[in-house]
Amino acid sequence: MTGTSNFVFDSRLPRVVFRPGSLRQVGQEIELLGARRALVLCTPEQRASAEAVRDAIGARCAGIFDRAVMHVPIETARSARALASELGADCAIAIGGGSTTGLGKAIALESALPILAIPTTYAGSEMTPIYGITEGGIKKTGRDARVLPRTVIYDPELTLSLPVGLSVTSGINAIAHAAEGLYAQDANPIMSLLAEEGIRALADGLVRIVADPADIAARSDALYGAWLCGTVLGSVGMALHHKLCHTVGGSFNLPHAETHTAILPHALAYNAAAAPQAMQRIARALGADDAARGMAALARRLGAPLALRELGMREEDLDRCAALATENAYWNPRPVELAAIRGLLDDAWHGRVPGA
Ligand code: NAD
Numbered sequence: 142m143t144g145t146s147n148f149v150f151d152s153r154l155p156r157v158v159f160r161p162g163s164l165r166q167v168g169q170e171i172e173l174l175g176a177r178r179a180l181v182l183c184t185p186e187q188r189a190s191a192e193a194v195r196d197a198i199g200a201r202c203a204g205i206f207d208r209a210v211m212h213v214p215i216e217t218a219r220s221a222r223a224l225a226s227e228l229g230a231d232c233a234i235a236i237g238g239g240s241t242t243g244l245g246k247a248i249a250l251e252s253a254l255p256i257l258a259i260p261t262t263y264a265g266s267e268m269t270p271i272y273g274i275t276e277g278g279i280k281k282t283g284r285d286a287r288v289l290p291r292t293v294i295y296d297p298e299l300t301l302s303l304p305v306g307l308s309v310t311s312g313i314n315a316i317a318h319a320a321e322g323l324y325a326q327d328a329n330p331i332m333s334l335l336a337e338e339g340i341r342a343l344a345d346g347l348v349r350i351v352a353d354p355a356d357i358a359a360r361s362d363a364l365y366g367a368w369l370c371g372t373v374l375g376s377v378g379m380a381l382h383h384k385l386c387h388t389v390g391g392s393f394n395l396p397h398a399e400t401h402t403a404i405l406p407h408a409l410a411y412n413a414a415a416a417p418q419a420m421q422r423i424a425r426a427l428g429a430d431d432a433a434r435g436m437a438a439l440a441r442r443l444g445a446p447l448a449l450r451e452l453g454m455r456e457e458d459l460d461r462c463a464a465l466a467t468e469n470a471y472w473n474p475r476p477v478e479l480a481a482i483r484g485l486l487d488d489a490w491h492g493r494v495p496g497a
Contacts, residue, residue: 148329152376153286155258155268157368159295161357164259167234168198170292174255176232178203180225182244183237184210190236190261190299203228209241211397215276218247225254235290236299238262238311246272246288258290261299262311263343263363264398265318265371268293280391289375295368297361305354309443310398312347312363315370316340317405320436321380322373323419324412326472332373333422339369340426344439351443380473382408385485388466395452402445403452406437407489410496411482415475433495448492459486 156173158166171179180203183191188207195202206221221244225233235245236259243266245256250272258267270289273282300308319336322328346363349356385404390397410433413420420432429435440447450456463483471477488495 145330149327150329150331152331152372153270153289154372154375155290156292157295158292159365159368161296161298161361163294163296164193164299165197167194167257167259167294168201170257170294171198171201171232171234174232174257174291176255177201178228178230179232179234179257180221180228180230180254181205182209182221182233182235182241182248183207184241187237187241187261194234194236194259198234203230206244209235209237209244211240212275212280213240213243213247213273215247215274218244218274222248222252225252230254232257234259235267236261238307239264239266242266242290243273245290247274249288250274250285253287255292256288256290257292257294259294259296259299260364260367262303262307263300263315263367263370264311265315265367265374268368268371269375271375293368295364297357297364300360300364301355301357305351305444307398308350308354308363309347309445310402312343312367313402313405313440313443313445314398315367315374316343316436317382317386317401318374318379319343319370320405320409320419320423320432321382322370322377323422324416324474325377325380327377328419329377332376333419335369336373337422337426339366339373340423342366343370344427347443348439378472380471381411381475381477384471384473384477385466385482389449389454389462392465393454393458393462395449395454399446399452400449402440403447403449403489403492406433406440406447406495407485409433409436410488411485412474413496419474431496437495449486449490451492454490456490459483459490462486
């Protein structure tokens with residue numbers, strides 16, 4: 142049973158500075174960490190943002206490593222770690238989305254360098270002790286307190302350049318974390334409050350961002366929601382939706398973020414009867430009568446993909462996908478059964494109205 146009468150609350154959270162223009166404060170935050178020389182991490186596309194950090198911190202910048210990529214290949218992590226030690230860096234600043242934060246985490250895992258994260262998407266990795274590293278084509282994930290960033294700077298101005306498509310997919314990815322957090326086995330009242338508010342703020346912010354990507358108030362609301370949803374992901378366990386996305390994305394090479402938008406409404410429909418209180422809160426956060434249909438309506442309104450077939454999944458792979466997703470037992474509010482999961486995947490493949 143989960144809810145307000147049976148729970149354990151045990152959370153470690155980073156220091157958070159949330160303020161437009163707070164990029165200029167990075168130097169002070171490095172000092173508060175007791176550090177002097179920062180290695181700045183970014184993707185090749187975000188080199189200019191890393192240079193803005195360098196300009197803001199002056200002599201405290203040890204160098205820039207601009208080779209962060211999706212899924213954190215072990216070779217990239219090793220190169221970044223080697224550069225950090227060669228330059229005598231005593232902290233790392235990760236400016237970017239989940240891929241760059243993930244690189245920072247891979248460095249921290251082995252070097253114990255403190256990480257200061259400056260997120261520029263809504264994925265929420267900066268608030269979690271979860272890391273992923275890809276070695277020999279296989280992504281290993283784990284939880285380790287050492288990888289949790291020590292400080293997070295949220296500056297909504299940095300998200301103005303995030304294209305609408307990426308804003309929507311990283312935002313729905315974050316909403317999925319909060320939605321599953323509401324029916325997690327280890328749910329607790331504080332994280333449930335954050336989850337509901339996070340879904341509300343992100344859903345509302347994303348609708349306004351689609352209407353006007355330069356709306357700084359909408360960007361700020363979405364980033365606030367991202368913070369809350371990321372906090373939930375870092376604190377409670379995930380279930381069916383994440384398992385399915387991992388299987389579909391990993392084994393059939395589908396785009397990770399878009400897969401979330403197509404699966405989430407159907408995962409919610411699958412769990413609806415087994416987690417009625419969570420569904421009520423998700424529906425309320427979305428301003429809808431029903432959580433699953435409200436989620437599908439939001440995705441449609443945001444122009445996000447709703448069918449796995451649009452993402453390149455082949456119909457003949459659905460049987461194997463259902464088998465893979467049910468071969469290992471994991472916790473979910475409703476038992477995970479092969480025939481029912483095959484039905485869920487069929488609905489998600491066609492992009493049908495969930496729960497109809
Ligand atoms: P991303 O970090 O992969 O970034 C996608 C692209 O957007 C990159 O090219 C990046 O440079 C660019 N970009 C980022 N911010 C930008 C901005 N403001 N303006 C212009 N371009 C910008 O995307 P993501 O969705 O943040 O992260 C996805 C990855 O994060 C996945 O690998 C996922 O597994 C991981 N993730 C991990 C956790 C965790 O807790 N470990 C949580 C969520 C996501």
